[in-house]
Amino acid sequence: MARFTPDKEVAYDLRMTLSNPPPSTPAGARAIVYGGSMAGLMAAGVLSRHFERVTLVERDRFPNGPMPRKGVPQAQHVHGLLTRGMDILAGIFPGIREDLESAGAEFLDVVETTAMFGAGSWRPRFHSGVSAASVSRLVLEWVVRQRLQALANVRILDGREAMGLKTSGDRTRVTGLQLQVPGGGQEETLEAELVVDTSGRGSRTPQWLEALGYPRVEETRIHVDVGYASRTYRKPSGFEPGWRSLALSPQLPRERRIGILQDIEDNRWLVLVGGWLGDSLSTADDAAFLEFARGLPQPHLYEAIKNAEPLGPIHLYRFPHSQRRHYERMSRFPEGLAVVGDAFCSFNPIYGQGMSTGAMQAEALGECLHQGVRGASERYRRRAGEILEGPWALATTGDLGFPEVQGKRPPGFGLMSWYGNRFQQLAGYDEEAMRTFARVQHMIESPTAMFSPRMVFKVLTVRPDKAAQTPGPLPLAVLRARATG
Ligand SMILES: Cc1cc2nc3c(=O)[nH]c(=O)nc-3n(C[C@H](O)[C@H](O)[C@H](O)COP(=O)(O)OP(=O)(O)OC[C@H]3O[C@@H](n4cnc5c(N)ncnc54)[C@H](O)[C@@H]3O)c2cc1C
Structure with a gap:
C-alpha cells in the first residue's frame, strides 16, 4: 500500500466501495453542496442517498493526495474527530474505518493511550471503551474525499466558487447556485431543489440572504x-x-x-x-x-x-472568536437552502467539536429529508439549532470562565463552573468519573450523565489530594500487567 510522505503526492490503495447506491425513491432530482471540506463531504455523502444527483462545488482545486490547500489552512493543525463524529462518518461511508486504517490511521482507546494532564493532575489511564482515530486531518479529509468521489451519483466540481443563490421570482425558494472560476472566469448557474452551504465560517449566506430581503441572521460571538x-x-x-x-x-x-x-x-x-x-x-x-x-x-x-x-x-x-449564527431563530428563511458545519457554528477549536457537530448536522439533514424536500429546510434549521445547544454550552462554559472574555453568562453559570471544576478534580482519580467525562466529551453521552445522583455525591465529596500529582504517565506495559494480573 502506498503511504503518505509529507512532500509527495501519492495515491492510496483504498477500497473504492460504492457504499451508497443511488436512491431507488429519491426525495429530489438534484442537490448542490458548496464547500468541499469535512462538512461538505459528509453532507454530500448523506444527500447522495436522497437525490438522484449531487454536485459538490469547491473553490480550491483538490490536490491528488493528503496535501494542504488554501481553503482549509487549519488542516495542518491537530484535529481530533470525536467518537460520535466518527460513528456518523462510518454510517455515511460504511467501511471507512478500514479505509482510514489502510491509510495509516490507528483506532486507540483515548483514556488508555493518551497521557492527559488536566485540572492540576494526571488522569487515570485504563481501558475506557472510548476510541478515536490517530490520524492527521489531511489524511482524514483525503480518505473521506475518495469515498465521496467513488459514489456514482456524486459529481465533484472543484476550482469553482459559489457566487450567489438563484431563487424563485418571489424569492421564497432557492432554486440554484451561481458559480464562477475563481479570479473572474466564466459564470455558470446550476439548478437544484436543495442547496447546502458548507463554505465554512467565512460563509456569505448571511449577506446573500439580506440582499434577497431576508433579515440578517443573529450572530453570537465569544472572543477567545x-x-x-x-x-x-x-x-x-x-x-x-x-x-x-x-x-x-x-x-x-x-x-x-x-x-x-x-x-x-x-x-x-x-x-x-x-x-x-x-x-x-x-x-x-x-x-x-x-x-x-x-x-x-x-x-x-x-x-x-x-x-x-x-x-x-x-x-x-x-x-x-467562536461564532454561532442563529439560523434557527430567523422569522423567515427560504425553502431549498440549508447551512451545515462551520458556516452555521464555528467553535473554539481547542474543544475539538467542529467536525463532529458538522457530522451531526449532516445526519440531521438526511433525517429531515425522509419527509421529502418540501419543508426540509425549515425542519432542518430548527433541528440544527437544537444540535448546537449542548456542544456550544460545553465549549463556552470553559471560555466564559475567563473574566476577560465578554459574553452573556447563562443563569447558574457560577454554579456550573464550580461543579465542572470539581468534576475535573474527581476525574483526576476516579475511573467512573473519567470514563463519564470522556464519553461526554466524545458526545456519546449527554452532559446530564455528569449530574447523576451518584456523580453529584462523588463531586460533593471530592478529594483533590487523591489525584496523581507526581507519577506522570504510566507505561502501557505496566497498565496491561495490572489489568491482567
Ligand atoms: C486550528 C483549528 C483546529 C481545529 N481542530 C479541530 C478538532 O480537533 N476537531 C474538530 O472536530 N474540529 C476542529 N476544527 C474545526 C474544523 O476544522 C471544522 O469544523 C471542519 O473543517 C468543518 O468545517 P467546514 O467543512 O464547515 O468548513 P471549512 O473546513 O472551513 O471548509 C470550508 C470549505 O469551503 C470552501 N469554500 C469557501 N467559500 C467557498 C465558495 N464561495 N465556493 C466554494 N467553496 C468555498 C473552502 O475552500 C473550504 O474547502 C479546528 C479548526 C481550527 C481552525
Missing part, C-alpha cells in the same frame, strides 16, 4: 483569541514513554496554555502549542516553539520533542 502553533516531528525510534499521545491542559481560568502531541500515521507526531487570549506564539520561530513547550505545566511534551526531528515548518493559526 486562541492561537495555535503546530509542527510535525518524526517519532524518535526507541522512545517508549508509555503513552501514544499527550494532552497538557491548563486549569482554566488561572492558566491559558495548552500543549498536545498527537500520534499520527507514518510514525509521526503532530505537536501543537497554543493558548487563549493571545497567550500563543506570534512568529514561527524554532527556539520560541521549544521555549513555549518548556513553559507548559508539565515537562513531558518538551522532553519528547527537544531532540526529535522536525519534518516541516511551524504553522500558525489565529482564531479570534
Whole structure:
C-alpha cells in the first residue's frame, strides 16, 4: 500500500466501495453542496442517498493526495474527530474505518493511550471503551474525499466558487447556485431543489440572504483569541514513554496554555502549542516553539520533542472568536437552502467539536429529508439549532470562565463552573468519573450523565489530594500487567 510522505503526492490503495447506491425513491432530482471540506463531504455523502444527483462545488482545486490547500489552512493543525463524529462518518461511508486504517490511521482507546494532564493532575489511564482515530486531518479529509468521489451519483466540481443563490421570482425558494472560476472566469448557474452551504465560517449566506430581503441572521460571538502553533516531528525510534499521545491542559481560568502531541500515521507526531487570549506564539520561530513547550505545566511534551526531528515548518493559526449564527431563530428563511458545519457554528477549536457537530448536522439533514424536500429546510434549521445547544454550552462554559472574555453568562453559570471544576478534580482519580467525562466529551453521552445522583455525591465529596500529582504517565506495559494480573 502506498503511504503518505509529507512532500509527495501519492495515491492510496483504498477500497473504492460504492457504499451508497443511488436512491431507488429519491426525495429530489438534484442537490448542490458548496464547500468541499469535512462538512461538505459528509453532507454530500448523506444527500447522495436522497437525490438522484449531487454536485459538490469547491473553490480550491483538490490536490491528488493528503496535501494542504488554501481553503482549509487549519488542516495542518491537530484535529481530533470525536467518537460520535466518527460513528456518523462510518454510517455515511460504511467501511471507512478500514479505509482510514489502510491509510495509516490507528483506532486507540483515548483514556488508555493518551497521557492527559488536566485540572492540576494526571488522569487515570485504563481501558475506557472510548476510541478515536490517530490520524492527521489531511489524511482524514483525503480518505473521506475518495469515498465521496467513488459514489456514482456524486459529481465533484472543484476550482469553482459559489457566487450567489438563484431563487424563485418571489424569492421564497432557492432554486440554484451561481458559480464562477475563481479570479473572474466564466459564470455558470446550476439548478437544484436543495442547496447546502458548507463554505465554512467565512460563509456569505448571511449577506446573500439580506440582499434577497431576508433579515440578517443573529450572530453570537465569544472572543477567545486562541492561537495555535503546530509542527510535525518524526517519532524518535526507541522512545517508549508509555503513552501514544499527550494532552497538557491548563486549569482554566488561572492558566491559558495548552500543549498536545498527537500520534499520527507514518510514525509521526503532530505537536501543537497554543493558548487563549493571545497567550500563543506570534512568529514561527524554532527556539520560541521549544521555549513555549518548556513553559507548559508539565515537562513531558518538551522532553519528547527537544531532540526529535522536525519534518516541516511551524504553522500558525489565529482564531479570534467562536461564532454561532442563529439560523434557527430567523422569522423567515427560504425553502431549498440549508447551512451545515462551520458556516452555521464555528467553535473554539481547542474543544475539538467542529467536525463532529458538522457530522451531526449532516445526519440531521438526511433525517429531515425522509419527509421529502418540501419543508426540509425549515425542519432542518430548527433541528440544527437544537444540535448546537449542548456542544456550544460545553465549549463556552470553559471560555466564559475567563473574566476577560465578554459574553452573556447563562443563569447558574457560577454554579456550573464550580461543579465542572470539581468534576475535573474527581476525574483526576476516579475511573467512573473519567470514563463519564470522556464519553461526554466524545458526545456519546449527554452532559446530564455528569449530574447523576451518584456523580453529584462523588463531586460533593471530592478529594483533590487523591489525584496523581507526581507519577506522570504510566507505561502501557505496566497498565496491561495490572489489568491482567
Ligand atoms: C486550528 C483549528 C483546529 C481545529 N481542530 C479541530 C478538532 O480537533 N476537531 C474538530 O472536530 N474540529 C476542529 N476544527 C474545526 C474544523 O476544522 C471544522 O469544523 C471542519 O473543517 C468543518 O468545517 P467546514 O467543512 O464547515 O468548513 P471549512 O473546513 O472551513 O471548509 C470550508 C470549505 O469551503 C470552501 N469554500 C469557501 N467559500 C467557498 C465558495 N464561495 N465556493 C466554494 N467553496 C468555498 C473552502 O475552500 C473550504 O474547502 C479546528 C479548526 C481550527 C481552525
